Amino acid sequence: MLTRGITRQAAVELMLFFVLAIGGGLLMWGGNFATNMVHGQLASQRISFPAKGSPGFDAKEFPGLQRYAGQAVDSGPKAKAFANQYIAVHLKAVNNGKTYSETSTESRANPTDAALKGKVETLFKGETLRGLLLYAWGWSVVGSIATWTAIAAFLGAFVVLVALVYGMARPSEGAGTVSELRTVKAAA
Numbered sequence: 001m002l003t004r005g006i007t008r009q010a011a012v013e014l015m016l017f018f019v020l021a022i023g024g025g026l027l028m029w030g031g032n033f034a035t036n037m038v039h040g041q042l043a044s045q046r047i048s049f050p051a052k053g054s055p056g057f058d059a060k061e062f063p064g065l066q067r068y069a070g071q072a073v074d075s076g077p078k079a080k081a082f083a084n085q086y087i088a089v090h091l092k093a094v095n096n097g098k099t100y101s102e103t104s105t106e107s108r109a110n111p112t113d114a115a116l117k118g119k120v121e122t123l124f125k126g127e128t129l130r131g132l133l134l135y136a137w138g139w140s141v142v143g144s145i146a147t148w149t150a151i152a153a154f155l156g157a158f159v160v161l162v163a164l165v166y167g168m169a170r171p172s173e174g175a176g177t178v179s180e181l182r183t184v185k186a187a188a
Contacts, residue, residue: 006167013164017157024153027146034143038076038136047073047082047133062086073133076140083133091126095119100127 050057052069059066064085073082095103095116100123107116 010164010167013160013167017160017164020153020157020160024150024157027150027153031143031145031147031150034139034146038079038140038143039074042079042133042136043072043074045073049073049078049082049086061089076137076143079133079140080137083130083137087126087130087133091123091130094122094126098123100124 049065049068049071052059052066054069057065057069062085065081068078068081071078073079095106098106100120103116103123104120107113107120110116
């Protein structure tokens, strides 16, 4: 025998189950979308780490990158490593550590300096690529967060479903069995 309280509780649990299950599905889709988009966009650029022992890829200068030697930059963590530990190091060497903005200001003050103009172009291209790689890394983090949140939502939906089934299967407190209820009614 279902009471109003049990029916209301079951309805709430059923709604919560659907919210968690549908939300988990959407989060999983979003996580997969972000991960696949980042991989696809990076892979199409064909950026690779230099091979181990290559000139300009000294293990002392780039110790954190040696594990990626010769690999394609095709994931968020690799994009971040390439941007922050490879491109950034090379950009610092272009104009004694000055940024694009600083070098551009310097170049505008010396418009006839062709070498400085070349440094501006190099820094602009390098900082743009670095920024784009860091955006790819950022979206890979968002995708990972969505995927892990989806897993948590699915686990929550499972717990709610178990509670719902258990609540429906157990007799309500104080109600007793059907034969006990008949006995109580007959005695009254």
